[in-house]
Amino acid sequence: MRRDTFLKSMAALAAAGSFPLSAFAAANVKMMIPANPGGGWDTTGRALGKALTDSGAAATVSYDNKGGAAGALGLAQFVNGSKGDPNAIMVMGAVMLGGLITGKPPVSLSQATPIARLSSEYNVFVVPASSPFKSMKEVIEQLKKDPGSVKWGGGSRGSTEHIAAAMIAREVGVDPAKINYVAFRGGGEATAAVLGGNVTVGGSGYSEFAEYINTGKMKALAVTSEARLKGVNVPTLKEQGINVVIGNWRGVYGAPGITPAQRQALTDMILVALKSKTWIEASEKNNWTPAVLTGPAFEKFVDDDFAALRATMVKSGMV
The missing domain is CATH 3.40.190.150 (Bordetella uptake gene, domain 1)
Known part of the structure; x- marks a missing residue:
């Protein structure tokens, strides 16, 4: 056969x-x-x-x-x-x-x-546990004041978290070209950058950050889904008045x-x-x-x- x-x-x-x-x-x-x-x-x-x-x-x-x-x-x-x-x-x-x-x-x-x-x-945006930012609203307020001061970290240029960051900027009235995005070649590098405080906000697939969210080493600010993820108590961007959904x-x-x-x-x-x-x-x-x-x-x-x-x-x- x-x-x-x-x-x-x-x-x-x-x-x-x-x-x-x-x-x-x-x-x-x-x-x-x-x-x-x-x-x-x-x-x-x-x-x-x-x-x-x-x-x-x-x-x-x-x-x-x-x-x-x-x-x-x-x-x-x-x-x-x-x-x-x-x-x-x-x-x-x-x-x-x-x-x-x-x-x-x-x-x-x-x-x-x-x-x-x-x-x-879907992606999740996180900050390290030591971050002064406690919500996506606070991140957005800083982004509006000084776009370059908010350093977004995630996958390669053109990744879904990069696109999401640009979409968030556009949605809140900030020129997407002014976002300060740092691209990493792999999830391990992005995770280390977030935990080390080398970026302001980190973005990745939820599974990649779940361990650190669950142990309190990272604070999850928002997910990019239409509705909250099953079993995950993290608000969506839409819940927070930011009309961005990307999978x-x-x-x-x-x-x-x-x-x-x-x-x-x-x-x-x-x-x-x-x-x-x-x-x-x-x-x-x-x-x-x-x-x-x-x-x-x-x-x-x-x-x-x-x-x-x-x-x-x-x-x-x-x-």
């Missing part, structure tokens, strides 16, 4: 919860994580890798972290080094789209193969030049992993909202989101 046909059969069995864990043990997956260790893509990639092996969808998963330029460096390495490889995948998401819009990378996302959207997550989705791409059958096989393999107990538990722990989308629907979503992000960034003075 061809591997892609086999994977389809196993995906159906997985949906019914009736396949042996070792049934898939064939693929040795090579995963590109286009970010440094410790951030959202790294956490997502390694959780997915564990789900792939725990579910039996893959025999092994190896990881290659390549941070920088909002994922563009990792994308370039993936596109140039994985052509035609049916077992190569890359974690990506909204942050990469923002980086591609603001930068001028030598490669295009369209050169790789869309596989699946996995989940979505951060994450997905998976395959290598350039793979066949339609190989693309379908990867899709089926990912879907099996997403149904596993390992992935479900990771999603609950990290407050990831399931947002699975595959095939032409995912491809269209990426194109539409790219256009929408560009429009938002132009309106906020980032492009």
Whole structure:
């Protein structure tokens, strides 16, 4: 039986919860994580890798972290080094789209193969426990007085927290071009900057700061969701009179030049992993909202989101 046909059969069995864990043990997956260790893509990639092996969808998963330029460096390495490889995948998401819009990378996302959207997550803005700012209102008051004195820290230029900071500025009447944004190459660097008091406000996916919020080392000021996150007692920006809502989705791409059958096989393999107990538990722990989308629907979503992000960034003075 061809591997892609086999994977389809196993995906159906997985949906019914009736396949042996070792049934898939064939693929040795090579995963590109286009970010440094410790951030959202790294956490997502390694959780997915564990789900792939725990579910039996893959025999092994190896990881290659390549941070920088909002994922563009990792994308370039993936596109140039994985052509035609049916077992190569890359974690990506909204942050990469923002980086591609603001930068001028030598490669295009369209050169790789869309596989699946996995989940979505909203950002949280935090200050260190020692900060004199106790609310987003106080941060905004300072921003209005002296935009440059509020140092925003987060992911690469064009990340969702960068876009959110620009949107907040525009919403409260401050020129977005005047915001003082410090970009870090990974979540670990951003976390250290917040804890060390090297930035005024830090932004990231909620899961990346949750540990420090829960232990009182950071104070959460606002989340970028439409409504409060489940089980999280942090007000939204909208609750505080700032009409800004922006989400951060994450997905998976395959290598350039793979066949339609190989693309379908990867899709089926990912879907099996997403149904596993390992992935479900990771999603609950990290407050990831399931947002699975595959095939032409995912491809269209990426194109539409790219256009929408560009429009938002132009309106906020980032492009």
